[in-house]
Amino acid sequence: MKPVPRRDLAVLALGLGLAAWLLVRAYYGHLPPLDWWLPAPLGVLAVVEAFGARTLARRLAQLRAARAGKAAPATKGSAAPVRPLEPMLVARTAVLAQASAYVGAVLLGVWAGVLVHVAPAVGRLQAAGDDTVTAVxxxxxxxxxxxxxxxxxxxxxxxxxxxxxxxSPSSG
Incomplete structure (x- = not known):
């Protein structure tokens, strides 16, 4: 499995940002008000994935240290053996991370397109103030x-x- 190309994420965000800006510019008067909680699931997913990354990194470091024969870092006096990780769990987590990166780039572009349209209109339109907060x-x-x-x-x-x-052992 190859890592997500950062360039692809940037192109996706920029392209959808432009498309969202054009659509919001054309139909802003017909859109329902944008409530502040609409992007909240993205934030929750970001927190969950960051927590998962921290936890998985810690567990993988413990496993690598145990395999290398190094002493695992002391965890409050407990000398419990390191539990192995399922390889499929790590693979599925990597797939989830890649999918989330693409979804985040898409929605980053969409919200940025909305923000580019509504931010300059804050002084002219009453609804633009709340929509700007939501877009930010x-x-x-x-x-x-x-x-x-x-x-x-x-x-x-x-x-x-x-x-x-x-x-290296197979080459020597």
Missing amino acids: IGVVCAAALVGAALWLESVCRIPPEEHEAMA
Whole structure:
């Protein structure tokens, strides 16, 4: 599985930002008001993925230390053995991270397109003030989702030194 190309995420966000800006510009008067809680699920997913990345990174570090024969860091006096991780769990988590990165980039573009239209209209339109707050929350939550997803994806990668160590015995 290949990592998510950052360029693809940027192109996706920019393209959908432009498309959203054009659509919002054409139909803003017909749109329902944008409530502040609409982008909240993105923020919740970003927090969950960041927590998952931190937890998975810690568990993988403990497993690597145990395999290398190094002492695992002391965890408040407990000398419990390190529980192994299911390889399929890590693979599914990597797929979730990649999908979340794309979803975050799409919604980052959409919320940025809305923000580019409504922010300059704050002084002219009464609804633009609330919609600007919602769009800012949307941009922040979507960017956080992209960041957390990319972090989670990087945690799921096999470190290069382990990969090279597995490949070197067959070549010698």
